[in-house]
Amino acid sequence: MDITTSVESPDDLLAALRQRLGPQAVLIGAEVPARNCNDWSATLPRTPLAVVRPTDAAGVSEAIATCRKAHLPFVPQGGLTGLCGGAAPEAGWVAISLERMVGIEEIDRACATMTVKAGTPLEAIQKAADDAGFFFPLDLGSRGSCAIGGNLSTNAGGNRVIRYGMTRELVLGLEVVLPDGTVITSLNKLLKNNAGYDLKHLFIGSEGTLGIITRVVLRLFPKPRSTMAALCGLKDYAAVVALLDAARGGLGPLLSAFEVMWPDYWEVITTRAGVRAPVGAGHGCYVLIEAQGTDESIDAPRFQSWLEAVMERGELADAAVAQSLAQVKAFWAVRDICADFGQVLGPHIAYDIGLAVARMDEFVTRCKTALAADIAGCESVYYGHIGDGNLHLVAWVKDLPVERQPKETMDAIIYGLVREIGGSVSAEHGIGTLKKQWLGHARSEAEIALMRTLKNALDPDHLLNPGKVI
The missing domain is CATH 3.30.70.2740 (Alpha-Beta Plaits)
Structure with missing residues (x-):
């Protein structure tokens, strides 16, 4: 649909949209909740003109059509846990929130896939996979609040990228609404599908600047039946690199996480945050290694044997091995305490x-x-x-x-x-607004120019999340 040449009254258009979608779907003026005025970044909150809360892609398309008629910029919002301002509105914008687009639509056991609505919290997806006997490996500290659509939009990483890859590696298909309101439904379940351009990668990692993701097909994996972890003290960073190489070679596909903490981090968490660490202070670096497998009777002895061999070669100064899942969680608490740095520091x-x-x-x-x-x-x-x-x-x-x-x-x-x-x-x-001026430190002028070409092609009027990323 082409944008109209004459701009219609925003108040009248939003009132008409509320009439079509329902009173709970369109919140205007004083009805706008404070949570929709910012994400988790430190930017100054800005109250949008309205918050539209569709329940499906057709509703998102209607919201976009309304914004275009009034020539109002609009920003997609999920769990609002972003840290770079990507989902933050400006005054006079419309926020299109996916908070009511929640739910697991299908788990396909034969294809090992899950089809979900974009507003579904990550933790709900993890639990649904677990209940079905599968494992969804994406994991972030904000798992209870962040939405899967936002995870895709920022190409979230998290704790297990070393084994499973970034979020884009966990996605097979998606449904997306373009800046002109067109709905593209490509809920592909095939691992192998080379029929033309793989369009989903245009939108994964684009931070809601090229389209609004509404549904997703996710890859599922076998549920781990064993989890092993060790918290290690090493003499220096060279020993850390050697240990990483040894873990990749000795543990192979079992290696699921490799987290490193420098001595300044260790000092903060043990002296200021009150963490009781399982290894002592005074080391050059600290490493949390996690391995996950499918047979505890084989995997646990293999992990223990590998760790003993590493220690015998003198590559570790100290190590504590988790003897239960409770201890695995306690080891992770050492690394995850950074989520409380606001209170600690x-x-x-x-x-x-x-x-x-x-x-x-x-x-x-x-x-x-x-x-x-x-x-x-x-x-x-x-x-x-x-x-x-x-x-x-x-x-x-x-x-x-x-x-x-x-x-x-x-x-x-x-x-x-x-x-x-x-x-x-x-x-x-992501980049959002907070890192926008630094994008050229990591991307060439030619790369940024191509990004702008894509943005101009899909959103020539620059109404969808304008001013973000590029």
């Missing part, structure tokens, strides 16, 4: 970057030194998934509220080093 700025594994320790050393030298009182801690090239860090100046934290200086130091080392300014959280 106070106001801080969080970063998510991608780097070559071999150069991560160089980055940590140089970044920590530069932040402390250039920003008076600046502290920082470092941790990450590492096995998939993803480093997280948080930086802060004590006793400063978040709005007074020297974020611009921090950004320049951190992203400048990322560019120098040849990394990415975003490993798994």
Whole structure:
């Protein structure tokens, strides 16, 4: 459908849309909930003109048609757990929320797939897969709140990328509504389908700037029957890289997670957060290794034997092995405590970057030194998934509220080093608005120009989530 040349009254059009979709589907003015004014990023909340809450793709298409007639920008919203402003509205926009598009439509046992609505929380998908005897491996700290449509839109990573890949590797098909309101339904279940362009990859990772995802076909995997974990202390980062190589070779497909924590992280969680760690302090790095298999009688002895061989070669300074699933969860709590850094550290700025594994320790050393030298009182801690090239860090100046934290200086130091080392300014959280000015540090001018070409082709009027990413 072509945009009308004359702009109609937004109030009249939204009232008509409410008449068609129902009073609970369109919230206007003072009815707009505070939650729809921002995502989890630190940007200033902005109240949209209205929140439209469709229940299917046809409703999304109607909402888009209304916005286009009134020439109103519109932004898709899922669980609103994004960290870069990708789902945040501006005043005068319309938020199209998928919060009522929730549910598991089908589990196909023969194809090992699940078809779900885009607003379904990740945790609900994990549970449905588990109840059906399958495993859905995507896992994030916000699992109870984030929606699968948002996971696709940001190409979320999480804890098990080293084994299962990013979110795009877990998707076979999708339904999406284009910026002109056209509904594209391609709920493919085939692993092998080379019939023309694989269009789903246009929308996965595009942060809701090229279309609004409404339904998804997800890949399911065999449910793990055994889970092993070890928390290790190592003398230095070179030993970490050697251990990663040994884990890949010795554990093979069993290896499901490889998390690394630097000593500054360890000091914060054990002295400030009160974590009782299963290994002592004083090591150069700490590693959490998880392995998952399908036969505990075989997998657990194999894991134990591999770990003993590594220790005998002197590659570990210390290690604790989980003896139960409860201990596995306790080990993960050491790594997941970073979700509570707001309470532990106070106001801080969080970063998510991608780097070559071999150069991560160089980055940590140089970044920590530069932040402390250039920003008076600046502290920082470092941790990450590492096995998939993803480093997280948080930086802060004590006793400063978040709005007074020297974020611009921090950004320049951190992203400048990322560019120098040849990394990415975003490993798994996206670009949104908060990282937009730094996109050129990770993408070439030609790549960004092609992104703009795609955006202009699909959304020539720039009404869908304008100003995000590029």
